[in-house]
Amino acid sequence: MTLAQKFQKLSARGKSWWILGVIIVFVIIVALTVGGNYYNNFSKTLAAKTNDIVMLPLVTPIPFSLGLDLQGGTHLVYSANVAGIPAADQASALASARDVIERRVNAFGVSEPVVEVNKSVSGEYQIVADLAGVKDVSQAIKIIGETPTLEFKELSPAAAAVSAKLNASSTATTSVDLSAAQNWQDTELTGKYLQRATLQFNQSDGSPEVSLQFNSEGGKLFEDITGRNIGKPVAIFLDGYPISTPTVNDKITGGNAVISGHFSVDEAKMLVTRLNSGALPVPITLISQKTVESSLGSQSISDSLRAILIGLLLVSLFMILYYRLPGLLSVLSLLVYGLTVLAIFKALPLWLALILIIIMIALIFYTFNELKIFNGTLAVLFAIIGILLFIYATQAITLSLSGIAGFILSIGMAVDANILIFARTREELKSGKSVSQAVDAGFKRAWPSIRDGNVSTIITCLILIFFGTSTVQGFGTTLFIGIAVSLFSAIVVTHTLFVIILGDWLEKRPWLLGARRPKTEEVSK
Amino acid sequence: MIYKIIQKRRIFLSLSTAAVALSVLALIFWGLNFGIDFTGGSSLEVQFAGYHPSLSEITTSLQSANLHNLVIQPTSDSYILKFKETSEDVHQAAVKDLQTLATAHTGASFKELQFDAVGPSIGQELKSKSFNATAIAFVMIIIFVSFAFRRVSKPVASWKYGVAAIIALIHDILFTLGVFSVLGHFYGVEINTPFIAAVLTVLGYSVSDTIIVFDRIRENLPKSQEDFENTVNRSVNQTLTRSINTSFSAILALLAVLFFGGSTIKDFALALIVGIFVGTYSSIFVASPVLVVWDKIVRGQKNG
Numbered sequence: 001m002t003l004a005q006k007f008q009k010l011s012a013r014g015k016s017w018w019i020l021g022v023i024i025v026f027v028i029i030v031a032l033t034v035g036g037n038y039y040n041n042f043s044k045t046l047a048a049k050t051n052d053i054v055m056l057p058l059v060t061p062i063p064f065s066l067g068l069d070l071q072g073g074t075h076l077v078y079s080a081n082v083a084g085i086p087a088a089d090q091a092s093a094l095a096s097a098r099d100v101i102e103r104r105v106n107a108f109g110v111s112e113p114v115v116e117v118n119k120s121v122s123g124e125y126q127i128v129a130d131l132a133g134v135k136d137v138s139q140a141i142k143i144i145g146e147t148p149t150l151e152f153k154e155l156s157p158a159a160a161a162v163s164a165k166l167n168a169s170s171t172a173t174t175s176v177d178l179s180a181a182q183n184w185q186d187t188e189l190t191g192k193y194l195q196r197a198t199l200q201f202n203q204s205d206g207s208p209e210v211s212l213q214f215n216s217e218g219g220k221l222f223e224d225i226t227g228r229n230i231g232k233p234v235a236i237f238l239d240g241y242p243i244s245t246p247t248v249n250d251k252i253t254g255g256n257a258v259i260s261g262h263f264s265v266d267e268a269k270m271l272v273t274r275l276n277s278g279a280l281p282v283p284i285t286l287i288s289q290k291t292v293e294s295s296l297g298s299q300s301i302s303d304s305l306r307a308i309l310i311g312l313l314l315v316s317l318f319m320i321l322y323y324r325l326p327g328l329l330s331v332l333s334l335l336v337y338g339l340t341v342l343a344i345f346k347a348l349p350l351w352l353a354l355i356l357i358i359i360m361i362a363l364i365f366y367t368f369n370e371l372k373i374f375n376g377t378l379a380v381l382f383a384i385i386g387i388l389l390f391i392y393a394t395q396a397i398t399l400s401l402s403g404i405a406g407f408i409l410s411i412g413m414a415v416d417a418n419i420l421i422f423a424r425t426r427e428e429l430k431s432g433k434s435v436s437q438a439v440d441a442g443f444k445r446a447w448p449s450i451r452d453g454n455v456s457t458i459i460t461c462l463i464l465i466f467f468g469t470s471t472v473q474g475f476g477t478t479l480f481i482g483i484a485v486s487l488f489s490a491i492v493v494t495h496t497l498f499v500i501i502l503g504d505w506l507e508k509r510p511w512l513l514g515a516r517r518p519k520t521e522e523v524s525k
Numbered sequence: 526m527i528y529k530i531i532q533k534r535r536i537f538l539s540l541s542t543a544a545v546a547l548s549v550l551a552l553i554f555w556g557l558n559f560g561i562d563f564t565g566g567s568s569l570e571v572q573f574a575g576y577h578p579s580l581s582e583i584t585t586s587l588q589s590a591n592l593h594n595l596v597i598q599p600t601s602d603s604y605i606l607k608f609k610e611t612s613e614d615v616h617q618a619a620v621k622d623l624q625t626l627a628t629a630h631t632g633a634s635f636k637e638l639q640f641d642a643v644g645p646s647i648g649q650e651l652k653s654k655s656f657n658a659t660a661i662a663f664v665m666i667i668i669f670v671s672f673a674f675r676r677v678s679k680p681v682a683s684w685k686y687g688v689a690a691i692i693a694l695i696h697d698i699l700f701t702l703g704v705f706s707v708l709g710h711f712y713g714v715e716i717n718t719p720f721i722a723a724v725l726t727v728l729g730y731s732v733s734d735t736i737i738v739f740d741r742i743r744e745n746l747p748k749s750q751e752d753f754e755n756t757v758n759r760s761v762n763q764t765l766t767r768s769i770n771t772s773f774s775a776i777l778a779l780l781a782v783l784f785f786g787g788s789t790i791k792d793f794a795l796a797l798i799v800g801i802f803v804g805t806y807s808s809i810f811v812a813s814p815v816l817v818v819w820d821k822i823v824r825g826q827k828n829g
Binding site for chain 1: 722
């Protein structure tokens with residue numbers, strides 16, 4: 001006889017003991033995932049106390065990913081002005097601006113900065129930088145903002161005309177002010193094409209100069225510009241100001257340019273560093289920031305933890321007082337629920353995420369099959385939920401205040417499926433069914449309501465996730481994970497526990513289920 | 526024990542109509558008190574230790590920073606300053622002024638807890654994003670409810686369940702907005718990004734709550750000996766305990782957030798509590814009565 005056949009021969013309760021075994025393995029895995037460092041500390045203490053006789057294997061703790069409002073840090077939104085860049089090149093220019101900002105923040109010592117390019121509804125490009133745990137925000141902003149924009153400009157037609165007149169007649173009295181930005185017009189050559197800047201010294205007078213090496217594309221552009229401006233000045237603009245306005249003597253090939261200005265050695269050195277760490281290909285302006293001091297963040301963490309515990313306690317108390325024994329079972333499944341959700345919040349390795357999700361989906365399918373309400377639509381629904389859960393399990397869900405509120409709300413809503421089932425079970429008991437029949441019918445008949453109610457909430461969650469801003473997305477994600485896991489905990493965990501405790505002893509004590517049977521029923525038994 | 530909820534629908538529907546009418550009036554006359562997430566502007570939270578400056582001292586110290594529309598709200602242990610400027614320079618100037626104010630007093634220290642600056646374009650974007658999300662949610666929910674009730678057609682057509690659910694939904698959203706209009710007008714409670722998440726959640730919750738009552742009607746209809754009105758009433762009664770208990774446990778969890786979750790998400794929790802409360806109320810006292818009233822009107826036309 002194969003194992004499967006043996007399993008089929010077991011009684012409903014016998015099977016449930018096996019399922020309970022699987023659930024316990026599942027709970028141990030999620031508990032180790034959630035509280036890995038507590039477990040490690042415990043096994044280390046245990047080893048120390050028993051002189052290394054009891055050596056429990058250690059697990060790799062996975063940290064929660066905390067949002068800026070919980071660990072302190074700053075969220076900066078820059079608007080990127082791509083007006084001067086041809087449409088085809090905008091994406092790459094933005095991407096390199098992003099890289100430059102990331103390098104700058106990295107240099108500032110922020111661990112794992114998140115820098116992203118977003119497109120707003122109105123079509124404006126934004127660069128968003130999340131700097132967690134940064135101490136001196138204003139310094140960070142300065143460093144990002146000071147990133148130089150390097151531009152090469154030639155004289156505007158009007159100014160060129162004046163300049164030409166100037167050269168033609170020595171009697172002209174007007175002159176072109178080369179330091180005025182309005183006399184210059186943009187060329188295509190910008191810091192984007194810069195490969196390397198180096199400090200060198202002028203061979204004739206030893207004054208410091210900055211040598212620029214362009215990439216091949218930039219070299220060609222530079223050749224064109226110098227070619228059409230022989231005898232005329234061109235300007236090198238840094239951060240919107242001309243820093244050097246040399247007059248072109250000859251067409252320059254090879255992609256090399258020299259800025260010789262009135263630098264001191266230190267100034268020239270600074271300029272080289274700034275140019276090398278990245279000339280921003282796109283000008284940016286800070287349009288929004290959100291900064292949270294780290295002490296406020298840790299205050300929020302302890303507040304949230306307290307709220308989670310108190311919320312859990314209140315809901316548990318209510319469930320036990322109102323629903324008695326089933327209430328107690330639902331509290332147990334609520335604990336499984338809480339641990340599972342917290343585990344999914346972490347960035348799990350692929351294999352672990354796969355194991356957890358497969359166990360959950362398999363147990364759900366098994367339970368539906370036992371209840372004889374399994375069908376294709378259900379399989380599709382849970383396959384979709386399973387895939388989404390798997391994706392979320394492999395990623396770190398960033399916990400922010402609103403995300404945690406979503407989690408706490410989902411604790412309150414997770415008992416809904418239980419409440420629906422218990423309410424139905426009570427009704428069936430009142431109609432005179434035996435306890436086991438009533439439990440079975442209770443689950444079966446509560447299911448359509450559970451399904452429809454949760455699907456409509458899942459739709460809302462998906463809308464929150466796809467169309468919301470990041471705060472709203474965080475809330476939608478945690479709420480979705482909560483609802484998906486609550487289906488598992490209510491259908492699988494509560495049901496299994498219920499089937500196991502069913503029995504004659506319970507038939508004689510219907511008050512444990514909170515049901516008063518009609519007198520006539522008891523007589524007829 | 527069966528409560529005569531549907532039979533007394535006039536009372537409940539009048540009550541709801543009045544509540545919605547008041548909410549709409551509040552929204553028309555007072556509007557919503559939009560926070561900086563929507564309007565743009567800055568919010569700076571600072572803490573003084575060893576010295577508690579008066580509001581006028583803070584205002585005076587900030588004169589050189591030249592802040593527009595400055596509002597200072599003291600909290601239990603900090604001050605929240607709101608102003609129109611959003612640039613980093615103004616922010617630094619303001620912080621420097623407050624620092625100076627603290628250092629002028631021996632033993633006093635100063636700390637910047639939190640700073641939010643939202644450029645006006647972001648606020649505009651948030652408004653349109655929120656509007657889109659709500660509109661899409663509405664459409665999806667109507668589609669879902671019509672789909673879920675596609676097999677129920679007698680005596681009330683399936684799409685009417687959808688419409689009744691949406692009526693209950695609009696009732697809940699308007700009431701929640703109305704409450705926040707009043708709170709905004711009298712207590713300065715602001716509408717920021719999390720509020721949108723709360724409203725959308727209430728939207729989902731309200732519908733799921735209504736659907737569970739309708740599911741019971743759908744289940745009871747084919748085998749019912751009673752007329753539509755009494756079948757609906759029985760269904761509402763059967764789901765009454767569940768509706769109240771579920772909302773009660775959700776509200777218990779949210780009360781924990783409201784009282785112990787820290788000041789930042791208080792308003793968010795409050796919006797959810799109001800929304801879930803009214804969502805439960807409407808699933809019992811609005812959505813089902815509307816179905817019955819509609820049925821009566823249709824019958825009346827047929828008979829007349």
